[in-house]
Amino acid sequence: MINQDTIINSFEEINLQDYAMPLICVYASPDDFKEMYVARLFDLDKPTHYLLMRPSLESIRKEIPDQFNHIPRTPQDDPKIVETWV
Known part of the structure; x- marks a missing residue:
């Protein structure tokens, strides 16, 4: 997984044009953030x-x-x- 996560308040903080193919993967209660939903930005298959x-x-x-x-x-x-967004 990623060594240092950066928690953002909005995806508007990120210039999505910097990525070849930005994806958002939504997780339910991942091990490192129990009882939360987490949306992680991916570039193709790379978190x-x-x-x-x-x-x-x-x-x-x-x-x-x-x-x-x-x-x-x-x-x-x-x-x-839970789901992915492309």
Whole structure:
């Protein structure tokens, strides 16, 4: 995983054009942030150190930028993954 996470308040803080293909992966209660929902920015399949935390899935979804599209989780995904946004 990432050595030093940077917790952001909004994805507007990040210049998404700096990434080849930005993805946002949403996790429910990951080991390092129990009882929280975490949205981590990825560049293709590589996690970045940027993440956003909220107490509910609905509050995470409100933070996803409009240009992203929802992708439901697949059986191959980590069990903590709720959904991905592309």
